[in-house]
Amino acid sequence: MATTRLDEAHALAGLLFGVVELTRARFDELCREFDMTPVQARALLALEQPVPMRALAGALRCDPSNVTGLADRLEQRGLVRRDVDPDDRRVKRLAVTDDGDVVRRRLEAALLETSPFMAALDGPERRTLRALLERVLERAP
Amino acid sequence: MATTRLDEAHALAGLLFGVVELTRARFDELCREFDMTPVQARALLALEQPVPMRALAGALRCDPSNVTGLADRLEQRGLVRRDVDPDDRRVKRLAVTDDGDVVRRRLEAALLETSPFMAALDGPERRTLRALLERVLERAP
DNA sequence: TATTGTTATACTCTATAACTATA
């Protein structure tokens, strides 16, 4: 059975999407355990420091209009706070509360525990994988 | 600057999603050039042999109800044909027409040309990447 | 006049449920 370049490209793409699907499934499951939507969890994870809502939209790669409802839910649960920026009263900096920080840390820990990469690969293997993926992104025309 | 395991897991996940995003963007662009939606293109690519519509839904990982409209569009453009299965008149085998086969081959060739993996990595590197990704999928609990 | 966050609305993608024709 001859393995063509097309087969090879197809196999690589399939594997890549498979790993992403696995990663996403794990993340979705984790979000359900935390009673959050995936975007809410991603938002909480992105709030290492207080972040203007528009900037959060950028980090989540979504339209700013979506961040309003997102912040509403997290604020209702007491995980997040809208701080008005003193320098520019139009911008609201989203900041995690003390409760939010606890959840955020638990989420990070769980994320690390369920990471397929950490479970399946040792340190050198992870470094190799990282280098290869970086190369693909760098050399992409 | 200490690199924690959390940083490492995050970096790997970020790279992985980055490569997938790149791959998807390339594919979407290609689909636009072929005046197709991504799902239509994936359907055409999946039709190496005639395939029952329900089986195609399985290959595309979507509900069978979606395949109807999908097949309609491809049939309207003369790329695909609904062949009634002689053994079971309920099933319709979706088969590419001669025109469809031409488009399918062009799509495959373009896909190969624009593959970020083929462009960025040499043979041994691709084999290493493939082995690592397989390991992640295999060893995932 | 331009920009932040908000609101209302529309669009896309996908799934669910009811229907038909075959088995």
Add this chain to the structure above:
DNA sequence: TATAGTTATAGAGTATAACAATA
């Protein structure tokens, strides 16, 4: 009764456009 494909509809997720407050 069960299954393949079809149809209509609903839901989630996201974007667009108009708006109020502030710059």
